[in-house]
Every structure is written in C-alpha cells, then in structure tokens.
Amino acid sequence: MPSLSPASPLDVPAEPSRTIADRYAAVRARVDAAAIAVGRAPDEVQLLVATKTQDAASVRAVVAAGATLIGENRVQELVAKAPDLADLVADGAVRVHMIGHLQRNKVNQVLATATGVESVDSLALAGALASRCAREGRTLDVMVQVNVSGEESKAGVGPDDASHLSRQVAALEGLRLTGFMTIGANSPDTALVRAGFERLRRIRDEVLASGAPGTGEARELSMGMSGDLEAAIAEGATIVRVGTAVFGARAVAAPVG
Ligand SMILES: *Cc1c(COP(=O)(O)O)cnc(C)c1O
Numbered sequence: 001m002p003s004l005s006p007a008s009p010l011d012v013p014a015e016p017s018r019t020i021a022d023r024y025a026a027v028r029a030r031v032d033a034a035a036i037a038v039g040r041a042p043d044e045v046q047l048l049v050a051t052k053t054q055d056a057a058s059v060r061a062v063v064a065a066g067a068t069l070i071g072e073n074r075v076q077e078l079v080a081k082a083p084d085l086a087d088l089v090a091d092g093a094v095r096v097h098m099i100g101h102l103q104r105n106k107v108n109q110v111l112a113t114a115t116g117v118e119s120v121d122s123l124a125l126a127g128a129l130a131s132r133c134a135r136e137g138r139t140l141d142v143m144v145q146v147n148v149s150g151e152e153s154k155a156g157v158g159p160d161d162a163s164h165l166s167r168q169v170a171a172l173e174g175l176r177l178t179g180f181m182t183i184g185a186n187s188p189d190t191a192l193v194r195a196g197f198e199r200l201r202r203i204r205d206e207v208l209a210s211g212a213p214g215t216g217e218a219r220e221l222s223m224g225m226s227g228d229l230e231a232a233i234a235e236g237a238t239i240v241r242v243g244t245a246v247f248g249a250r251a252v253a254a255p256v257g
Helices: 016-037 056-064 074-088 105-111 123-136 159-170 190-210 229-234
Strands: 046-050 069-072 094-099 114-120 139-143 173-179 220-221 239-242
Touching: 016 046, 016 229, 056 074, 069 139, 074 094, 074 105, 074 114, 094 105, 105 229, 114 123, 114 159, 114 173, 123 139, 123 159, 123 173, 123 190, 139 159, 159 173, 159 190, 173 190, 190 220, 229 239
Parallel strands: 046 069, 046 239, 069 094, 094 114, 114 139, 139 173, 173 220
Antiparallel strands: none
C-alpha cells in the first residue's frame, strides 16, 4: 500500500488537455475576481483566448474547457487551423477574432474564417473589409485598434485620430462597429498602463455619445492580457485577451499585435 502523502508534482500525468482546462478555469476565476474587486459583474467581462502558436488540438481543448471566443493574430495561422476548427465555428461553439495586424491583401482569407476583426486601424483596411462583406451580403463585427501607449512597435491608430476613424468605419455598409481594442503599454509602471486603458475608455465614451451613424453599438473595450488584465478590468474592459496564462509561456517567440 503506497503511503498517503500528497502527490508530488512529478506524479501529475502529462495530460495537456487537463492542464489547459485547469489553467483556463483559473484564468476565468482571476477575471471574475478582478471584476468583483472593482464592483463589476463577472459576466460583463468576456475571456478571449489568444491561441497563437497553439495547435488545433490545444484550441479544441480550451473550447472543451469552456472558451467561447478565441483570437488569432496571424492570418497564416488562422488559415492553417481553420479546417480543424470549422465544425466548432459552424455550430456556434466558438467565435474567432482576428487580433493581429492585418494587410488589405489578406482580407479574403480572414473573412473566410474570422467572425470578427479587432485590429482595424485604417480607413483603407475598413473599406476593403466592408466592400467584400457588402458584396456577400454579410455584416462583420469590427473594432478599431488604438495605440494608446504610442509605442512604435504597436499597431493601431493614434488616440487623437481614433474618434474620427471610428465614425468613418461605423458608417460603412457591411461592418458593425462593436468597440475598441488596444495593447497596453509594455511597462512595469501600472499607473501608466492603466492611464492607457482609461484613454481607450474615454475614446469609447466619446464615440458612443457622438450619436454618429453606426456608433450606437460600439460598447466593447478589448484590453488587458495575461500581465495586465486587472488594470484593464478596473478601467472597464469588456474583453480581456489571454494567451500565456492559459497555455504557459510560448515556446517560440511570437509577436504581440
Ligand atoms: C498574444 C496576444 C495576446 C495575449 O498575450 P499574453 O501575454 O500571452 O496573454 C493579447 N492580444 C494580442 C493582440 C496578442 O497578440
């Protein structure tokens, strides 16, 4: 009879899907706690799982664990995994958002799979998405990505131009402006990071209050990642995008954004 001492970490079987389920549940609990801590209802905050560099089996595991929204940031990866996820998308089990920089010549590939695009940062890109959607008689959910930190490595329209661009995007047939996305400042200074999230919230409030055509549903604030989701939720995030905290550190360096 083996002793009843607690299992050592080495006794834990290597079951990736189990680990993903446990981590997903832990992240969801962290999001819920962050919402409650600032007097918000947990169900106001959706958890988008950022699946870059993860294979389709891992994506399926996280959907089985309860994820209903995933994000890919590279068109190539989105397209590569699409066939293995098609059934989940078709039956509505999961929605797929494009969260990375998107070139105009790739919009057809993205539209074949994604149910939404969070990374609209120019009128030219919005126009390309809109004309294709209008031609197909469909409506695509889009968000305007804003570079609140001003860091050069980050995509997104500048905060001063965000309100204007958003109103232009909102007016396009074929698109439904659902909100705004940003990647927080890469800084240990939480006050600075939080100020960026506050900036996005103010932009959202301004656009919503404008009454401009098509802006009435632009409520979402997609902001906060593994390292800064509490600050984002405190500033009103309605979607947090989490990768590392669910899957562990990425083996291969992948660009954010
Ligand atoms: C990878 C990625 C995330 C998630 O980042 P983690 O730090 O792994 O949680 C969020 N947003 C975008 C745009 C990303 O590319």
